[in-house]
Amino acid sequence: MKVKGKNYTSIWLKEEDEKIVQIIDQRSLPHEFIIEDLKNVNDTAKAIKEMHVRGAPLIGTTAAFGMYLAALEAEKKLEEKKENNEAKKEKTDELDEFNLFIQKAAEKLIETRPTAIDLEWAVKKQLEKINRKNSIEDKKITALKNAKNIANTSAEQCKKIGEFGFKIIKEISEKKRDTVNILTHCNAGWLACVDYGTATAPIYKAFEEGIDLHVWVDETRPRNQGARLTAWELLQQGIKHSVIVDNAGGHLMQKGMVDLCIVGTDRTTFTGDVANKIGTYLKALAAKDNNIPFYVALPSSTIDWELREGKEIPIEERDENEVKWIQGFHSGQMKKVLLTPEQSPARNYAFDVTPRRLITGLITERGICQANEKSILDLFPEKTIGEIE
Numbered sequence: 001m002k003v004k005g006k007n008y009t010s011i012w013l014k015e016e017d018e019k020i021v022q023i024i025d026q027r028s029l030p031h032e033f034i035i036e037d038l039k040n041v042n043d044t045a046k047a048i049k050e051m052h053v054r055g056a057p058l059i060g061t062t063a064a065f066g067m068y069l070a071a072l073e074a075e076k077k078l079e080e081k082k083e084n085n086e087a088k089k090e091k092t093d094e095l096d097e098f099n100l101f102i103q104k105a106a107e108k109l110i111e112t113r114p115t116a117i118d119l120e121w122a123v124k125k126q127l128e129k130i131n132r133k134n135s136i137e138d139k140k141i142t143a144l145k146n147a148k149n150i151a152n153t154s155a156e157q158c159k160k161i162g163e164f165g166f167k168i169i170k171e172i173s174e175k176k177r178d179t180v181n182i183l184t185h186c187n188a189g190w191l192a193c194v195d196y197g198t199a200t201a202p203i204y205k206a207f208e209e210g211i212d213l214h215v216w217v218d219e220t221r222p223r224n225q226g227a228r229l230t231a232w233e234l235l236q237q238g239i240k241h242s243v244i245v246d247n248a249g250g251h252l253m254q255k256g257m258v259d260l261c262i263v264g265t266d267r268t269t270f271t272g273d274v275a276n277k278i279g280t281y282l283k284a285l286a287a288k289d290n291n292i293p294f295y296v297a298l299p300s301s302t303i304d305w306e307l308r309e310g311k312e313i314p315i316e317e318r319d320e321n322e323v324k325w326i327q328g329f330h331s332g333q334m335k336k337v338l339l340t341p342e343q344s345p346a347r348n349y350a351f352d353v354t355p356r357r358l359i360t361g362l363i364t365e366r367g368i369c370q371a372n373e374k375s376i377l378d379l380f381p382e383k384t385i386g387e388i389e
């Protein structure tokens with residue numbers, strides 16, 4: 001998508017040096033546009049854990065590139081050992097050492113954020129492909145190829161989600177013959193994916209097709225991904241929007257000011273229960289009460305083919321200081337100020353689960369289905385329950 005007229009994806013390989021992965025440090029947006037270099041697994045794990053990058057598909061893609069960086073690092077470590085004559089190892093020992101490094105890197109990356117299934121999915125996919133190769137050179141080449149493939153597929157899937165979701169917006173627009181008001185929660189935009197976004201992809205497509213629309217952007221406390229990131233994205237594309245406090249959605253729905261809700265997800269069970277940013281459930285309840293369609297947009301990498309019930313999804317709990325302190329831009333600098341009494345403890349549940357009964361439909365790269373096991377499996381007949389891939 002465009003930033004000040006220039007095309008960007010949210011992650012890429014450095015042009016002059018393919019051994020470096022570059023990301024947009026999302027912590028500084030919308031006030032500063034900072035590009036960060038990731039040079040090894042530790043950089044990558046830190047970037048995911050501390051949310052320089054976030055959003056399920058992007059976390060997965062970043063981890064996939066992290067596995068590629070791990071392969072480079074493992075090779076470098078072996079070379080250093082050889083140079084220092086530390087060990088005159090047999091080729092098989094070298095491979096064992098390489099594989100062990102890769103395995104540890106995978107574990108480190110997977111434990112950074114527990115809710116988004118794309119992370120585990122991408123790392124396991126990398127592990128499987130890397131382990132199948134018999135030489136270090138082939139393992140490295142495979143890791144890079146697969147990371148690129150995961151990134152490109154993610155972008156293509158989001159584009160498809162946009163095309164399918166567009167039909168929903170078009171239908172509402174044709175019926176209403178007035179501005180279509182769409183509410184979204186958190187940031188499920190191109191910054192959260194590689195390109196286009198999930199929840200925003202239908203919005204971008206509808207805008208491109210000339211549909212008159214306006215987006216209600218939930219601020220999304222405590223990290224304010226809506227107020228900071230979704231608002232910034234929409235502004236860059238020239239789409240009408242208003243940022244609202246998290247609790248405003250129900251009121252707007254009662255007043256007939258919301259025609260449609262579209263959100264993303266971090267993990268969806270194969271039966272259609274959806275874990276997404278904390279507060280999504282309350283929006284779904286309000287939408288149901290007001291008869292407003294509530295759609296969830298997701299690539300199939302976000303479906304957990306092993307989990308039947310939403311209550312089994314691990315919910316990340318983050319540092320209480322994210323609730324107690326609020327961050328913003330003042331006099332040209334990012335500043336943090338204390339919001340709560342210093343001694344008051346806080347709890348910071350990052351996600352909640354919206355039960356399938358509250359969801360009108362799932363917008364996927366294969367089309368739209370109902371949030372239930374049969375409809376999901378009709379769309380993905382090749383999937384086997386109980387298998388992650």
Ligand code: MRU
Nearest residue numbers: 054055056188192198264265277
């Ligand atoms: O904690 P975050 O910012 O990673 O949470 C992101 C969300 O909840 C998104 O809605 C979800 O990942 C879908 S992204 C296309």
